Amino acid sequence: MGAYPLVVLSHQRELFTGLIRIHVLVHAAHEPLFGLAMMEELKHHGYRIGPGTLYPLLHGMERNGLLVSELMNVSGRRRRVYKLTKAGKKALEKAKLKVDELHHELHEDRPRRISHLHEGEHSR
Numbered sequence: 001m002g003a004y005p006l007v008v009l010s011h012q013r014e015l016f017t018g019l020i021r022i023h024v025l026v027h028a029a030h031e032p033l034f035g036l037a038m039m040e041e042l043k044h045h046g047y048r049i050g051p052g053t054l055y056p057l058l059h060g061m062e063r064n065g066l067l068v069s070e071l072m073n074v075s076g077r078r079r080r081v082y083k084l085t086k087a088g089k090k091a092l093e094k095a096k097l098k099v100d101e102l103h104h105e106l107h108e109d110r111p112r113r114i115s116h117l118h119e120g121e122h123s124r
Helices: 001-028 036-046 053-063 088-108
Strands: 067-074 077-084
Touching: 001 036, 001 053, 001 088, 036 053, 036 067, 036 077, 053 067, 053 077, 077 088
Parallel strands: none
Antiparallel strands: 067 077
């Protein structure tokens, strides 16, 4: 595998990390969650994410006040279970608005013009 595919994967990971965070917030808004279950849910949506990526992401979301965790017994195993905080709920509400706006723009025939540059008018 050459350098180009690695760069593409790196850019995809960077873009998808934000989407994965939103998925986490959505699920945490409905029920407490733990890492393995979240990995399986993300796999259902086509994301290939391992524990070495997901757990630091969850810990970061907790450090940033979006989630809070506690150790619990789940099916006979001790698991760190994450719940949404008030700040996480507010972040999710804002993210929903932004995702709705982006979804609309992605499906427009032509996005709003932003540069107002016309062919032949380019100058150096």
